[in-house]
Amino acid sequence: MEATVTRTGTEGKTWGGGNEPLRVSYGKMMMWFFILSDALTFSGFLASYGFARYKFSNSWPIADEVFNHFPFLHGVDAPMYYVALMTFILIFSSVTMVLAVDAGHQMKKAKVTLYMLLTIIGGLIFLGSQAWEWKNFITGTYGAIQTEGGNILQVVDDEGHRVAIADFVTSTPKERLQHERSNGLWFVDEPTIPAYDVQDVINSFEANSGLLIRTQELTERGEKVVLTRQESLAKLKDEATGVIEGANLVSNEYGNPLFADFFFFITGFHGFHVFTGVLINIIIFFNVLLGTYERRGSYEMVEKVGLYWHFVDLVWVFVFTFFYLV
Amino acid sequence: MAHDTAHESNSKRIWTVFIILSAITLVEVILGIIKPDFLVHTYFISLKLLNWIFIILTIWKAYYITWAFMHMEGETKGLRRSVVWTAGFLIVYLVFILLTEGDYVHEVMNRGHVAWDF
Numbered sequence: 066m067e068a069t070v071t072r073t074g075t076e077g078k079t080w081g082g083g084n085e086p087l088r089v090s091y092g093k094m095m096m097w098f099f100i101l102s103d104a105l106t107f108s109g110f111l112a113s114y115g116f117a118r119y120k121f122s123n124s125w126p127i128a129d130e131v132f133n134h135f136p137f138l139h140g141v142d143a144p145m146y147y148v149a150l151m152t153f154i155l156i157f158s159s160v161t162m163v164l165a166v167d168a169g170h171q172m173k174k175a176k177v178t179l180y181m182l183l184t185i186i187g188g189l190i191f192l193g194s195q196a197w198e199w200k201n202f203i204t205g206t207y208g209a210i211q212t213e214g215g216n217i218l219q220v221v222d223d224e225g226h227r228v229a230i231a232d233f234v235t236s237t238p239k240e241r242l243q244h245e246r247s248n249g250l251w252f253v254d255e256p257t258i259p260a261y262d263v264q265d266v267i268n269s270f271e272a273n274s275g276l277l278i279r280t281q282e283l284t285e286r287g288e289k290v291v292l293t294r295q296e297s298l299a300k301l302k303d304e305a306t307g308v309i310e311g312a313n314l315v316s317n318e319y320g321n322p323l324f325a326d327f328f329f330f331i332t333g334f335h336g337f338h339v340f341t342g343v344l345i346n347i348i349i350f351f352n353v354l355l356g357t358y359e360r361r362g363s364y365e366m367v368e369k370v371g372l373y374w375h376f377v378d379l380v381w382v383f384v385f386t387f388f389y390l391v
Numbered sequence: 392m393a394h395d396t397a398h399e400s401n402s403k404r405i406w407t408v409f410i411i412l413s414a415i416t417l418v419e420v421i422l423g424i425i426k427p428d429f430l431v432h433t434y435f436i437s438l439k440l441l442n443w444i445f446i447i448l449t450i451w452k453a454y455y456i457t458w459a460f461m462h463m464e465g466e467t468k469g470l471r472r473s474v475v476w477t478a479g480f481l482i483v484y485l486v487f488i489l490l491t492e493g494d495y496v497h498e499v500m501n502r503g504h505v506a507w508d509f
Contacts, residue, residue, distance in 0.1 A: 086467075087469050088466075088467050088470075089467075098474070101474050104478050105478065105481060105482070108478075108481070108485055108486070109485065112486045112489045115486060115490050116492060116493035119493030119494045119496075120497050121497070145420055146420075149420040152416055153413065156416065157409070160406075160409045160460075164402060167400055167401050167405065171400065286432075287431065372461055375456055378456060379453055379461075382449055382456065385449075386419070386445050390423045391442045391446070
């Protein structure tokens with residue numbers, strides 16, 4: 066805690082230096098102010114997510130339908146369970162972190178080491194979970210049809226259950242080649258072309274009389290509008306321009322492009338914080354092992370990274386609420 | 392450290408807070424899965440009652456994380472206020488401005504002055 070104090074001959078005077086009105090060391094105070102500014106950055110992200118959500122409040126995707134995967138449960142609708150699990154993992158790693166800080170106060174090196182290790186493991190599990198979540202989000206499940214207006218149309222059966230495009234479309238042979246750097250302009254390539262194009266989808270949709278189109282629009286009760294068979298066919302023929310499977314920054318099969326953009330930026334920025342948190346925790350972990358803080362006589366460094374780690378947990382609590390619950 | 396007078400373990404408090412945080416999260420998840428009809432279709436200041444509950448529970452969790460885990464309760468009043476009040480006021484202002492504007496833009500598009508589904 067002792068910061069370097071230069072002797073100026075004015076000790077004891079108000080502006081003589083060496084005063085600590087906030088009774089914390091320089092490092093800890095600056096960690097708090099860094100956290101404050103970082104909190105405002107995240108608030109900016111989440112508030113602008115709120116802006117987009119209010120702007121498209123009658124056509125925003127339903128989070129429960131997007132994030133409904135759970136490991137080893139294929140095709141089972143499991144909304145929220147996985148993120149809930151991730152939340153518990155992060156809260157628990159916060160607990161082990163605060164236990165490490167607590168053990169540091171009592172100068173118990175072995176305990177600090179153990180708890181730091183558990184915190185790092187928790188952080189790594191969380192990062193892995195997030196990677197899996199991203200994988201599912203990017204790959205997509207059902208696929209959707211894009212319209213001229215940049216909206217998407219999803220396919221459901223007559224009971225309202227989602228139908229994957231790949232399940233009913235039969236593709237016809239095409240002459241269209243995938244443009245790669247090796248067969249066209251060397252500095253240009255394009256995303257993988259879906260195995261079928263809009264015309265295939267429209268033809269197959271016509272052939273399957275049980276299929277209906279679901280639009281992005283929400284009813285008063287918060288459900289997506291499902292068109293009648295006639296309307297569905299008309300909508301497809303008038304407006305369909307492309308097929309999208311999964312999600313990227315330009316378009317996604319879940320609905321509004323902004324939904325995926327905010328998902329990538331907010332969870333990505335948070336994941337980046339978790340990643341750096343794990344890195345810093347590892348550095349501190351080795352310092353604890355080497356006995357640096359034992360020699361220094363204070364484990365305050367553990368406390369400072371602890372603040373950062375708890376902050377990461379704090380942000381996740383808000384991301385969890387606004388992305389998955391509200 | 393302002394609080395280095397005593398070095399006794401805080402682990403009892405830590406586990407209590409962990410249990411509280413887990414319980415709140417569990418309540419959130421259960422409410423999010425069953426979505427009681429009454430809470431979804433009742434509005435208070437143009438926000439669903441269910442969402443109000445989620446937001447209040449979240450702020451409650453944030454309070455426990457900051458106060459207990461980050462040990463804000465042990466810091467001086469000056470540090471606490473310079474961090475919590477600064478964030479609090481700025482965030483409330485930002486959220487108010489952006490949500491009001493978002494709602495306005497929604498109204499403009501919804502009344503057909505600007506076409507978005509063509």
